[in-house]
Amino acid sequence: MSWPYTHLLINHFPVVLSISALVVTLGALLLKHRALWLTAMGTLTAAGFVIYPVFFTGNKADHSLNDPWYIHPGTIEAHDNAATMAMWVILLAGAFAAYSWWRSLKRPAEGIPGWMRGGVLVAALAAVGMVTYTAYLGGKIIHEAPVLQLRQPPPGLPPGIAAEKSDSTGD
Numbered sequence: 001m002s003w004p005y006t007h008l009l010i011n012h013f014p015v016v017l018s019i020s021a022l023v024v025t026l027g028a029l030l031l032k033h034r035a036l037w038l039t040a041m042g043t044l045t046a047a048g049f050v051i052y053p054v055f056f057t058g059n060k061a062d063h064s065l066n067d068p069w070y071i072h073p074g075t076i077e078a079h080d081n082a083a084t085m086a087m088w089v090i091l092l093a094g095a096f097a098a099y100s101w102w103r104s105l106k107r108p109a110e111g112i113p114g115w116m117r118g119g120v121l122v123a124a125l126a127a128v129g130m131v132t133y134t135a136y137l138g139g140k141i142i143h144e145a146p147v148l149q150l151r152q153p154p155p156g157l158p159p160g161i162a163a164e165k166s167d168s169t170g171d
Contacts, residue, residue, distance in 0.1 A: 003060035011054050014090055015135050017047035018127035021097075025124045029117070034104075037112045040120055041101035047127060048094010055087040070147040072140075079137040086130035093123035 021043040028036035062076050100116045147154065153162035 003057055003064045007054070007057040007061040010050070010057060011135075011138065013050040014047050014054055014086070014127075015131045017043055017050065018090065018093075018124065018131045021047060021120075022124040022128045025121050029121065034112060037117065037120070038101060038104060040124065041097045041104065044097035044120065044124055044127065045094050045101055047090050048098065051087050051090040051094070055083055058083055070145050071142070072144060072146055075137070075141050075144065079134065079141060082130070082134040082137050086127075086134040089130045090127050093127045096120070096123050 021040050024036055024040040024043060027033075028040055058080065062080060065071070065076070067073065067076070096119055100112075100120060104110075104112055104116070142148070
């Protein structure tokens with residue numbers, strides 16, 4: 001299993017967890033249910049736990065790819081810069097959510113303070129903003145690769161790299 005493959009296997013966890021935390025936070029704001037706040041805090045905490053392995057495997061993938069010819073120059077670096085910011089934002093958001101979650105569980109009879117609810121909302125918004133931008137740049141690594149814009153495979157590729165054209169009649 002290669003580093004790029006490992007990164008692609010786990011890179012969606014912070015995205016899904018951050019978006020889920022924001023959705024649950026918005027539901028908690030509307031419905032004012034303590035359980036929803038606890039769920040939002042737990043989900044944002046989980047995003048904080050998985051962000052570093054995703055960042056780590058992304059760095060390893062970058063080094064193992066070593067700027068291949070088929071990826072537009074600078075695309076990986078832009079994604080990496082955004083990933084660094086996303087990692088710090090989500091680590092902070094996850095730490096704040098973990099503290100809020102722990103404090104709320106420790107004081108079950110007490111309502112969740114406004115500063116904590118506001119912090120979870122801001123943390124979830126920041127996390128979603130950062131992972132969305134980072135994921136957008138990550139998608140550009142392959143989806144905007146110059147080789148994918150070609151109508152025909154470049155000459156000289158080894159056998160099995162380019163798919164054979166099939167006959168439309170099925171023969």
